[in-house]
């Protein structure tokens with residue numbers, strides 16, 4: 300039977316050089332174990348309560364190391380090649396982790412309105428007001444109301460597209476949040492009103508995307524005096540800044556949100572729904588489908604005939620944009636219940 304001394308020396312040879320971690324063996328002696336090597340199997344068998352820690356240690360090893368353990372070594376260091384690679388992570392990797400570390404640190408420092416007791420807690424109500432100004436619900440309700448009240452085709456078209464843009468923004472932000480799943484900063488107090496379940500994630504900031512997209516939309520489609528244009532621009536930036544001051548987001552969430560909102564506006568322009576398409580869409584919602592548009596140039600007999608034939612077919616005129624007495628754009632839809 301081998302003496303305890305002999306047993307210990309055999310363990311040492313299997314476990315490699317004394318290293319960073321240790322545990323007691325069955326005899327109450329302390330055994331050192333290198334983190335660079337897989338612990339000997341006998342160690343796992345003997346250490347009942349330490350098995351979980353050992354399993355964690357094994358799991359922490361990279362799959363490549365486990366696969367190729369001991370097979371390849373770097374010629375000049377004598378270390379496994381995979382270890383050398385880990386000591387030389389890529390430049391992008393270092394840059395990204397440094398950026399994230401700076402982001403977390405700076406965002407925490409800037410979260411000066413995260414609660415009433417914070418250093419700038421007294422302006423928290425003002426920040427929350429700015430938060431509400433960029434929330435989805437006031438924007439959706441306000442746009443729907445303006446769409447309902449708009450009395451010109453151009454006004455309706457703009458409000459309809461803004462409404463669709465807001466829905467698109469909610470969908471795209473929701474998708475990115477679910478994919479990235481970045482948690483909100485720990486110093487955030489989740490007291491926002493009307494949030495979806497995805498809003499427990501912080502990347503990107505939905506307020507930042509919305510404020511940037513809406514600001515671009517308003518600047519492009521409303522004729523505003525210069526001071527108002529500046530105000531719209533400042534409001535958009537302030538909404539983003541308030542997200543970090545309130546502790547809702549890290550800086551990168553907001554910066555990416557600005558970028559995403561900017562690109563979203565380009566998408567909205569690409570997908571722009573014209574007045575005619577909008578009528579069709581609204582007609583679909585109402586259950587009656589726009590089927591015919593007749594352009595009448597001058598009050599010539601051919602135009603009148605087309606209109607007459609539409610009426611005879613049982614189509615209902617819904618919209619007439621006049622260019623003279625009868626000339627212009629006539630739009631017809633099927634009377635509800637008359638189409639198969």
Ligand SMILES: CC(C)=CCC/C(C)=C/CC/C(C)=C/COP(=O)(O)O
Pocket residue numbers: 434435436439469491492493494495498500501503504505506507542547
């Ligand atoms: C009609 C409808 C679906 C309305 C939903 C509007 C709504 C609840 C939007 C969520 C807005 C919100 C709290 C976004 C989160 O913004 P973060 O800046 O914190 O990402």
